[in-house]
Amino acid sequence: MIEVKKMNILHVVRPAEGGMKNHVLSLLKHLDKEKYHFVLCCPDGEEWGSLLSGTGVQVRECPLKGEISPWSDVHSILKLVNMIKSLNIDVVHTHGMKAGLVGRIAGQLVRSSGKIGGGHRPFASPGPYLISTVHNSIYQYALPEYQKRFLSTLQKYLARQTDKFVTVSQALKTEIMAWEGIQEKNIEVIYNGIPVDSFTKKSSPYLKIRLGLNPITPVVGTVARLAPQKGVEFFVQAAFLVSQIIDTVQFLVVGEGPLKKELQRQAERLGLRGKIIFTGHYADVSEIYPLMDVFAVPSLSEGLSITTIEAMAAQRPIVASAAGGIPELISHRQTGFLVPPGDHQALAHGILELLKRPKWSEKLAKAARQKAQAQFTIEQMVRQTDDLYQQIAGGREIAGFQRRYAHA
Incomplete structure (x- = not known):
């Protein structure tokens, strides 16, 4: 036996x-x-x-x-x-x-x-x-x-x-x-x-409305734990700069964490009421990525960013800080746009470039998805x-x- x-x-x-x-x-x-x-x-x-x-x-x-x-x-x-x-x-x-x-x-x-x-x-x-x-x-x-x-x-x-x-x-x-x-x-x-093929959903105008977004204007978003190392305060600062140039753009912050109230107060001080929405925890983030015309990763420290891989799998144009392992995911101007960590002006510049060049952004997003399928x-x-x-x-x-x- x-x-x-x-x-x-x-x-x-x-x-x-x-x-x-x-x-x-x-x-x-x-x-x-x-x-x-x-x-x-x-x-x-x-x-x-x-x-x-x-x-x-x-x-x-x-x-x-x-x-x-x-x-x-x-x-x-x-x-x-x-x-x-x-x-x-x-x-x-x-x-x-x-x-x-x-x-x-x-x-x-x-x-x-x-x-x-x-x-x-x-x-x-x-x-x-x-x-x-x-x-x-x-x-x-x-x-x-x-x-x-x-x-x-x-x-x-x-x-x-x-x-x-x-x-x-x-x-x-x-x-x-x-x-x-x-x-x-x-x-x-x-x-x-990650389960790459789980991130192939289409954008839903109904979900946008349910979240308080205008379904026909651009959305720039991030998904992160609202903790210091994720650098979301720099995303809020970049949102202010971008909104001064493109008045119709909307911003989405998905996630919970100890800095949530402080970040909301920061957005209020910058006059972003109605332009930036904090969803809190969202159970199925694969539904969220398709809503975003640009996905931002403002992290100050990362081992290897799961949310970046998810956004790659969802074929989103990505602007990310070159922190930790992120440059192993995003090649500058090939699969996304890299900026220095903690630099909200560079982050805003990257967001604007991706929004203003949609065909190029789509090319980067396709290359990012191919990389996610091959390596992650x-x-x-x-x-x-x-x-x-x-x-x-x-x-x-x-x-x-x-x-x-x-x-x-």
């Missing part, structure tokens, strides 16, 4: 929205359950459990917070240690800095103890293999230099315990090599992927992650992580 042994993989994630959440969900939904048994350790277990219902993924809740919280973090580490041992975890795969901190410490504690649950392991290591996916820059935030140095020192220590890093852009790979001293051979770049699909992201897991098996006669046993 043949028995198939799956590899046990534990994913660890902090409270997450947007790109990181979609990334983790896509992996857990699409990776082959015949090869792997997945456990997800996360806060908000009920929500994640609902999102992963029917996938076979085991969801375990832990009190992991986004910020440093010593008592909660120690509790999470101890819970993870117990989980790794009791579930015979082969790979701990963390996402983001906070989960990487807690998850890798727990994995290293299990390694140090030399104890792991019974049963076959797919490779001869004394504890779990540790993978850390880096989704965003932690060094581009406006932190005091001593805090950056502290983070760098801590990350360097954890890097020595980590078997493999994944970054979602070349820019992040370069950054962690410089700040954390990680060797290039220990880093894999796996771009975020869920299928490609899943395939590359699967390849990474296969590398871990290290040629120990494991075909796709399934070791077979003959029983009498």
Whole structure:
């Protein structure tokens, strides 16, 4: 009789929205359950459990917070240690800095103890293999230099315990090599992927009216979490400049976040009442992109912008700041228009150029969609992650992580 042994993989994630959440969900939904048994350790277990219902993924809740919280973090580490041992975890795969901190410490504690649950392991290591996916820059935030140095020192220590890093852009790979001293051979770049063909909807005049937009005049919009690193205040400033030249243009801001009220007040001060609409959270953003004649990405910091990939898939003309991994998505004047981060005048110039040259804008948008189809699909992201897991098996006669046993 043949028995198939799956590899046990534990994913660890902090409270997450947007790109990181979609990334983790896509992996857990699409990776082959015949090869792997997945456990997800996360806060908000009920929500994640609902999102992963029917996938076979085991969801375990832990009190992991986004910020440093010593008592909660120690509790999470101890819970993870117990989980790794009791579930015979082969790979701990963390996402983001906070989960990487807690998850890798727990994995290293299990390694140090030399104890792991019974049963076959797919490779001869004394504890779990540790993978850390880096989704965003932690060094581009406006932190005091001593805090950056502290983070760098801590990350360097954890890097020595980590078997493999994944970054979602070349820019992040370069950054962690410089700040954390990680060797290039220990880093894999796996771009975020989206369901590209889900972003082919047509513009709906009825949706425009429902959102408070004029259905026959141009719309310039952005989709973002309303947080400092997304630079939406520069979009509002650019909107003011553009509105001085094209009186009929409208602006749309889609998303929630801590800066929402401040941004609304800023728009009021600039006299943009009735010209700029804040929708808040919108459940299906694939309906939103077709409404936009120009899509703007004013970010100050990005790992790899999911909303930019979505706008590319939706074949929108894009003006974006050249922050983080965005230049890996947008080639200036080929698949979009790049501007310096934090420069609202350059952003306004890019918006105006795309609005005034519709044929050229359409050409850029088509090229952007072709690039999204070629490089930024869920299928490609899943395939590359699967390849990474296969590398871990290290040629120990494991075909796709399934070791077979003959029983009498």
